[in-house]
Amino acid sequence: MATTKKKIVQWDPAHVKADLLSKYPSKVARKRSKQIMINEALGNETPEITANVRTTPGIITMRGCTYAGCKGVIMGPTRDIVNLVHGPIGCSFYAWLTRRNQTDAGENGENYMNYCFSTDMQDSDIIFGGEKKLAAAIQEAYDLFHPRSIAVFATCPVGLIGDDIHTVTKRMKEKFGDCNVYAFSCEGYKGVSQSAGHHIANNQVFRHIVGENDAEKPGKYKINLLGEYNIGGDGFEIDRIFKKCGITNISTFSGNSTYDQFASAHKADLNAVMCHRSINYVADMLEVKYGIPWIKVNFIGADATAKSLRKIAQYFGDQEFIDRVEAVIAEEMPKVEAARAEVMPRTSGKTAMMFVGGSRAHHYQELFKEMGMRTISAGYEFAHRDDYEGRQVIPDLKVDADSRNIEELEVEADATRFNPRKSAEEIKALEDAGYKFKHYDGLVPDMDKGTLIIDDLNQYEAERLVELMKPDIFCAGIKEKYSIQKLGVPMKQLHSYDSGGPYAGFEGAINFYHEIDRLVNSKVWSYMKAPWQDNPQLSATYGWE
Amino acid sequence: MLLRHTPKEITERSALMINPAKTCQPIGAMYAALGIHGCLPHSHGSQGCCAYHRSALTRHYKEPVSAATSSFTEGSSVFGGQANMLQAIENIFAVYNPVIIAAHTTCLSETIGDDLKQIRKKALTEGKIPEGKYMISASTPSYVGSHVTGFSTMVKSMAGLAETTGKKNGKVNIIPG
Ligand code: SF4
Numbered sequence: 086m087a088t089t090k091k092k093i094v095q096w097d098p099a100h101v102k103a104d105l106l107s108k109y110p111s112k113v114a115r116k117r118s119k120q121i122m123i124n125e126a127l128g129n130e131t132p133e134i135t136a137n138v139r140t141t142p143g144i145i146t147m148r149g150c151t152y153a154g155c156k157g158v159i160m161g162p163t164r165d166i167v168n169l170v171h172g173p174i175g176c177s178f179y180a181w182l183t184r185r186n187q188t189d190a191g192e193n194g195e196n197y198m199n200y201c202f203s204t205d206m207q208d209s210d211i212i213f214g215g216e217k218k219l220a221a222a223i224q225e226a227y228d229l230f231h232p233r234s235i236a237v238f239a240t241c242p243v244g245l246i247g248d249d250i251h252t253v254t255k256r257m258k259e260k261f262g263d264c265n266v267y268a269f270s271c272e273g274y275k276g277v278s279q280s281a282g283h284h285i286a287n288n289q290v291f292r293h294i295v296g297e298n299d300a301e302k303p304g305k306y307k308i309n310l311l312g313e314y315n316i317g318g319d320g321f322e323i324d325r326i327f328k329k330c331g332i333t334n335i336s337t338f339s340g341n342s343t344y345d346q347f348a349s350a351h352k353a354d355l356n357a358v359m360c361h362r363s364i365n366y367v368a369d370m371l372e373v374k375y376g377i378p379w380i381k382v383n384f385i386g387a388d389a390t391a392k393s394l395r396k397i398a399q400y401f402g403d404q405e406f407i408d409r410v411e412a413v414i415a416e417e418m419p420k421v422e423a424a425r426a427e428v429m430p431r432t433s434g435k436t437a438m439m440f441v442g443g444s445r446a447h448h449y450q451e452l453f454k455e456m457g458m459r460t461i462s463a464g465y466e467f468a469h470r471d472d473y474e475g476r477q478v479i480p481d482l483k484v485d486a487d488s489r490n491i492e493e494l495e496v497e498a499d500a501t502r503f504n505p506r507k508s509a510e511e512i513k514a515l516e517d518a519g520y521k522f523k524h525y526d527g528l529v530p531d532m533d534k535g536t537l538i539i540d541d542l543n544q545y546e547a548e549r550l551v552e553l554m555k556p557d558i559f560c561a562g563i564k565e566k567y568s569i570q571k572l573g574v575p576m577k578q579l580h581s582y583d584s585g586g587p588y589a590g591f592e593g594a595i596n597f598y599h600e601i602d603r604l605v606n607s608k609v610w611s612y613m614k615a616p617w618q619d620n621p622q623l624s625a626t627y628g629w630e
Numbered sequence: 631m632l633l634r635h636t637p638k639e640i641t642e643r644s645a646l647m648i649n650p651a652k653t654c655q656p657i658g659a660m661y662a663a664l665g666i667h668g669c670l671p672h673s674h675g676s677q678g679c680c681a682y683h684r685s686a687l688t689r690h691y692k693e694p695v696s697a698a699t700s701s702f703t704e705g706s707s708v709f710g711g712q713a714n715m716l717q718a719i720e721n722i723f724a725v726y727n728p729v730i731i732a733a734h735t736t737c738l739s740e741t742i743g744d745d746l747k748q749i750r751k752k753a754l755t756e757g758k759i760p761e762g763k764y765m766i767s768a769s770t771p772s773y774v775g776s777h778v779t780g781f782s783t784m785v786k787s788m789a790g791l792a793e794t795t796g797k798k799n800g801k802v803n804i805i806p807g
Pocket residue numbers: 172173174175176177240241242654655656678679682735736737738772
């Protein structure tokens with residue numbers, strides 16, 4: 086066993102916070118101070134964090150745009166929809182196979198994910214409007230591929246020049262008859278982050294696709310898995326476990342998904358929500374319109390996976406099913422425990438930081454905890470207050486100018502297809518037994534006291550945090566990767582998993598333990614010393630001097 | 631296998647671009663700016679473009695790529711991005727303290743007609759660009775040309791910074807494209 090020298094790093098959260106803020110002009114400092122929260126009990130109140138607000142211009146943020154959230158995150162993983170980006174070439178180019186969401190093209194092999202489609206707008210289109218070109222591009226895509234469906238995404242200039250993409254797509258849909266065409270007004274300037282794009286995407290999926298296929302689906306225990314994007318094959322591992330348990334996954338929103346899965350989503354009897362941020366409103370809408378209840382689950386972490394499976398089994402309530410789920414857990418866990426015991430002596434006591442997404446900064450703490458590692462600072466890139474503090478704050482959320490321009494769909498019970506899957510008494514009986522529907526406590530309660538929770542972390546703060554708190558591993562995205570590694574700290578991408586994965590479910594947990602063990606115990610980082618760490622003042626002369 | 635839907639016959643297309651071998655101007659401008667010591671590239675538009683350019687360059691070079699953005703919101707897209715840019719200049723010099731900011735436009739700021747040269751003048755008169763610090767700018771709408779155009783436009787702005795002394799010193803500049 087490798088002997089690890091225990092690093093004792095002392096830091097005081099108040100001092101770290103003050104240090105982070107000290108560099109900012111006072112206006113920026115005031116704003117950031119509300120987004121940097123020390124997790125401590127204040128009498129009876131929990132401290133409040135500011136989230137889902139604008140990024141300050143000039144601050145090097147980790148965030149992307151609404152289009153990225155809509156096209157990249159939500160619609161990207163669906164294989165049989167032709168995703169056509171209406172705009173200049175760049176936006177489509179950068180969202181081309183850059184998210185590592187995997188898919189299994191299945192028997193018919195329909196898969197457009199590895200194509201990049203764009204209208205490549207030119208200056209004449211910007212001046213005279215791009216509607217004609219868009220209609221022609223949709224026609225060409227249809228003639229070439231004859232897909233089930235074509236989705237159109239607006240980028241910034243499109244909104245400004247006023248192209249009416251919804252009318253164009255409607256006309257094309259009517260013209261084709263056998264191809265559903267619809268559009269997303271997901272211009273990058275809307276909202277304050279990717280989060281607005283998730284919302285815009287999901288609204289349109291709900292409006293244009295969900296409920297299109299009324300054919301009965303086989304299976305006894307039918308669920309939808311919402312907010313799972315099959316990065317690095319996570320969805321494959323979860324589906325493997327579902328299959329073993331006898332759970333039928335009608336649709337995943339949207340990892341490894343197809344058009345037909347969305348169209349049949351209303352046929353499930355339970356919605357299991359993974360990423361609360363990107364999709365909780367779809368769960369709400371499915372409940373109001375079709376009567377399907379929802380629960381929060383988490384398949385990141387082996388213990389969390391077991392807990393989530395039990396929660397699903399308890400909902401359906403059949404003893405036979407409950408026993409089968411228990412048998413699967415009993416069969417899977419020994420391997421997991423063996424792997425855990427193997428890495429534990431090397432990983433326990435180590436520390437981690439993670440700044441990603443709208444749920445992973447929370448979910449991955451489970452996996453680290455299973456390896457005896459502590460999370461000393463974490464935060465989301467684009468989450469809202471309810472993802473930090475829990476759903477009880479939703480009624481108090483302020484609607485500001487940036488969230489007001491994101492449409493909220495008004496849904497009501499479907500006249501013929503609304504069917505409450507559980508009666509009020511059944512729901513009550515479950516709740517009395519401690520079962521929680523529509524419940525999410527957020528990240529704050531799961532973090533230790535005295536840790537730092539930081540929203541919309543930026544590059545300067547990330548580097549400073551690493552210098553001050555010296556974590557054993559830092560998790561974020563590709564943009565942060567190399568600047569952190571140059572500080573001598575291993576960095577794991579939790580958006581795309583670098584080249585690894587799956588990390589979900591039981592097999593995924595084993596993968597993760599081994600990978601993190603390798604990273605935090607690799608000697609290579611201690612050799613990473615930049616010249617200025619020994620000699621802060623470099624002196625040199627030019628060759629000709 | 632990867633692109634299994636690509637038909638065997640070649641059809642003429644006039645509107646649909648598939649799997650382009652080019653990308654947009656600003657990434658070229660950002661890339662050129664990264665070559666200057668002590669320079670922070672800045673993307674004047676919404677933050678998505680900047681995030682995409684940084685990710686694409688980082689993925690390719692496996693090196694950190696820093697660049698700031700004006701983080702436009704819907705309001706700035708309607709009323710113009712001058713206020714965002716001025717605020718960005720102030721924050722950039724306070725937090726990152728580069729010697730020079732090399733700003734480029736994006737489709738968004740070009741479409742609304744923001745003029746970076748004029749914004750720079752305003753920043754200068756308001757004292758937002760400290761002594762001994764510089765800002766250059768390039769106009770890089772992506773609906774014209776490609777990343778290659780963006781690179782040369784930014785390099786041209788750099789050259790604009792040079793002042794002639796009137797004396798020859800026997801040296802040449804080599805500007806690779
Ligand atoms: S909007 Fe323009 S500048 Fe931005 S990524 Fe798209 S093509 Fe490039």
